[in-house]
Amino acid sequence: MILAVLVSAVGVIEAKHQSRKRFVTLQALEKVRDQMNVEWGQLQLEQGTWATHSRVERIARKKLHMVNPKVDEVVIVEQVGQKP
Amino acid sequence: MNAKTSELAFRGRRFLVLSVLALAGLALVARAVDLQVVSKDFLKGQGDARYLRVVSEPAHRGMITDRFGEPLAISTPVDSVWANPQELILARDSWPQLTKVLGLKRGALERQLAAKRDKEFIYLKRRVAPDLAEKVMALEIPGVALAPEYKRFYPAGEVTAHVVGFTNVDDEGQEGMELVHDARLKSIAGAKRVIKDRFGRVVENVERVSEPQPGQDIVLSIDRRLQYLAYRELKAAVKSHRADAGSLVILDVHTGEVLAMVNQPAYNPNNRHKLKSSDLRNRAVTDVFEPGSTIKPFTVAAALETGRFNGNTVVDVRPGYLKIGRKTIRDFRDYGIIDVSTILQKSSNVGASKLALAITPEHLWQTFASVGLGADSGSGFPGEPSGLLTDFGAWHDIQRATVSYGYGLSVTAMQLARAYAALASDGRPLPVSFLRRSEAQAAELAALYEPVLSKSSLRSVRQMLERVVEKGGTGTRAAVPGYRIAGKTGTVKKSGAGGYIEDSYLALFAGIAPASDPRLAMVVVIDEPRSEKYYGGAVAAPVFSRVMAGALRMMDIPPDNANSPPGQRLAFLHRAQ
Numbered sequence: 001m002i003l004a005v006l007v008s009a010v011g012v013i014e015a016k017h018q019s020r021k022r023f024v025t026l027q028a029l030e031k032v033r034d035q036m037n038v039e040w041g042q043l044q045l046e047q048g049t050w051a052t053h054s055r056v057e058r059i060a061r062k063k064l065h066m067v068n069p070k071v072d073e074v075v076i077v078e079q080v081g082q083k084p
Numbered sequence: 085m086n087a088k089t090s091e092l093a094f095r096g097r098r099f100l101v102l103s104v105l106a107l108a109g110l111a112l113v114a115r116a117v118d119l120q121v122v123s124k125d126f127l128k129g130q131g132d133a134r135y136l137r138v139v140s141e142p143a144h145r146g147m148i149t150d151r152f153g154e155p156l157a158i159s160t161p162v163d164s165v166w167a168n169p170q171e172l173i174l175a176r177d178s179w180p181q182l183t184k185v186l187g188l189k190r191g192a193l194e195r196q197l198a199a200k201r202d203k204e205f206i207y208l209k210r211r212v213a214p215d216l217a218e219k220v221m222a223l224e225i226p227g228v229a230l231a232p233e234y235k236r237f238y239p240a241g242e243v244t245a246h247v248v249g250f251t252n253v254d255d256e257g258q259e260g261m262e263l264v265h266d267a268r269l270k271s272i273a274g275a276k277r278v279i280k281d282r283f284g285r286v287v288e289n290v291e292r293v294s295e296p297q298p299g300q301d302i303v304l305s306i307d308r309r310l311q312y313l314a315y316r317e318l319k320a321a322v323k324s325h326r327a328d329a330g331s332l333v334i335l336d337v338h339t340g341e342v343l344a345m346v347n348q349p350a351y352n353p354n355n356r357h358k359l360k361s362s363d364l365r366n367r368a369v370t371d372v373f374e375p376g377s378t379i380k381p382f383t384v385a386a387a388l389e390t391g392r393f394n395g396n397t398v399v400d401v402r403p404g405y406l407k408i409g410r411k412t413i414r415d416f417r418d419y420g421i422i423d424v425s426t427i428l429q430k431s432s433n434v435g436a437s438k439l440a441l442a443i444t445p446e447h448l449w450q451t452f453a454s455v456g457l458g459a460d461s462g463s464g465f466p467g468e469p470s471g472l473l474t475d476f477g478a479w480h481d482i483q484r485a486t487v488s489y490g491y492g493l494s495v496t497a498m499q500l501a502r503a504y505a506a507l508a509s510d511g512r513p514l515p516v517s518f519l520r521r522s523e524a525q526a527a528e529l530a531a532l533y534e535p536v537l538s539k540s541s542l543r544s545v546r547q548m549l550e551r552v553v554e555k556g557g558t559g560t561r562a563a564v565p566g567y568r569i570a571g572k573t574g575t576v577k578k579s580g581a582g583g584y585i586e587d588s589y590l591a592l593f594a595g596i597a598p599a600s601d602p603r604l605a606m607v608v609v610i611d612e613p614r615s616e617k618y619y620g621g622a623v624a625a626p627v628f629s630r631v632m633a634g635a636l637r638m639m640d641i642p643p644d645n646a647n648s649p650p651g652q653r654l655a656f657l658h659r660a661q
Contacts, residue, residue, distance in 0.1 A: 020288075023288055023289065026289070027286065034161070034232070037161050038160070038161050038162075038214055040160075041158070041159075041160025041161055041162075042160065042214070044155060044158055044160065044239075045158070045160060045237055045239065047239075048155060048158075048237070048239025048240075049239070051239075052239070052240075052241075053240075053243070053308070053309070053312035054312070054316075071565040071566055074566070074643075076642065076643060
């Protein structure tokens with residue numbers, strides 16, 4: 001009887017200890033998740049800012065000197081045998 | 085004797101001591117029973133109240149994206165700084181640091197704390213940047229803590245302002261799609277019960293009271309690239325013509341999806357401090373106007389449907405005006421005897437009136453109503469008016485004539501675009517949609533609508549509208565090199581309280597492209613251009629041309645006008661090899 005009580009007591013202690021350990025891990029992981037969420041949000045915003053059409057257009061025109069091709073510079077390649 | 089008395093006294097004292105001990109033991113047992121059995125629930129409750137806490141777990145609001153999944157509205161986690169006034173009020177020394185870091189006014193903080201002295205929670209500053217939140221926490225001021233929240237951000241800013249709308253500080257939709265689909269986007273915060281220590285750290289999760297439910301994502305029909313292009317061109321046009329306002333709508337003619345919708349003036353939804361209420365107006369959907377000459381294709385379509393007219397039927401529009409009762413309908417000049425197609429090309433009011441008078445008012449009304457003029461476009465936008473198309477029963481000759489060239493009825497830019505989309509497709513007036521429609525959905529929807537105009541009259545009206553953009557037409561500046569464009573200009577006198585206002589116009593252009601196999605319908609409205617030019621063909625048509633050229637290129641729609649640009653002939657040669 002006494003032995004059984006002792007065994008179960010040790011069992012309870014072990015279970016509680018395990019649950020605390022797991023909880024600490026869970027907390028750490030949740031924190032990591034939250035940080036990643038924050039980072040994901042910031043990256044989305046950053047991407048949004050960098051990819052603003054007006055910015056892309058400005059860089060394309062000013063820095064890379066890109067222009068829309070003129071009409072007579074456009075060449076249309078059509079598959080042979082298909083009606084235009 | 086001595087021994088006897090002393091023994092008696094000893095027994096008395098022993099009894100006394102024993103009974104005191106027994107009583108004490110009993111008292112202990114009684115107390116133990118009291119604590120463990122009688123007051124157990126009360127005490128446990130009190131204990132829990134001191135360290136068990138229910139904390140809310142915020143969930144994020146759904147994302148709004150364009151048709152390709154580019155984000156137009158996203159919620160990112162941020163922190164809000166809050167304080168327990170009862171604790172903060174004691175830490176007077178740290179106030180200057182706090183106000184400095186958060187950029188608050190000292191006096192305001194003092195007043196706020198004094199007013200909320202008996203509360204346990206006030207926001208100091210909501211939605212701060214993560215680095216600022218770290219700085220605040222580094223100060224280690226008692227009673228100051230962070231609460232996780234979400235901040236709504238609109239990456240496209242002003243470009244999609246009227247479509248997407250915005251939310252208020254409590255994450256509730258206030259305008260645009262944020263308002264229309266608030267129920268779907270909305271998130272439900274979860275709650276969990278935890279044990280906290282003296283410093284407010286969570287020591288143990290006890291149970292989850294409710295799951296946090298993030299809102300659903302919404303995919304709009306908008307194409308962010310077209311939206312930006314439309315925004316840029318409309319803004320430039322409104323500015324250069326010193327106009328009051330402007331709207332532009334692009335529809336996919338086969339699905340009824342709105343690919344772009346912009347208005348000027350607009351606002352930046354990320355920074356609404358300088359917001360004027362007039363900037364909020366989503367003019368393309370909420371503002372009605374008389375469509376003027378842009379309605380003439382439908383008058384012509386009604387005439388063609390009777391079978392008594394075709395594109396070559398001649399109409400005498402001499403001498404350039406037409407008297408009906410006391411009113412006179414005027415043309416820009418006397419066009420002589422012209423065919424129906426030229427009525428559209430030159431935009432003859434007299435010609436349109438004569439066509440209208442030659443058909444029954446019921447048939448004309450029926451044609452207008454069936455393409456959705458004067459009716460809700462189905463956009464689902466808050467505050468969309470139905471427009472106005474009075475019943476034909478009340479039309480006298482003069483109304484029949486004026487309606488034929490677009491006065492005496494009113495529409496929104498969206499409704500006009502929908503009517504042109506019907507003209508451009510197979511004659512089905514599909515309700516427009518701001519949400520992406522799959523091909524299956526579009527087909528299913530199309531099955532619910534009967535074509536309201538015959539294929540042959542649609543084809544001939546489109547051919548006539550191509551002449552508007554060709555040499556000699558009123559809308560030559562709407563032409564797009566390499567493509568066949570069909571469209572119609574409009575210059576409408578604005579009406580005010582006491583009738584029509586002198587020198588106050590609306591410049592319009594409505595068109596479809598490519599004309600050989602239409603894919604897009606676009607309406608451009610420029611409200612009160614103040615430069616020397618005010619005609620739709622001079623003000624609105626160039627905007628149409630620039631936006632349509634970009635849109636056709638971005639959507640990979642092949643050029644259909646083989647003989648217009650020289651560069652392409654090379655390509656056809658290439659093909660022959």
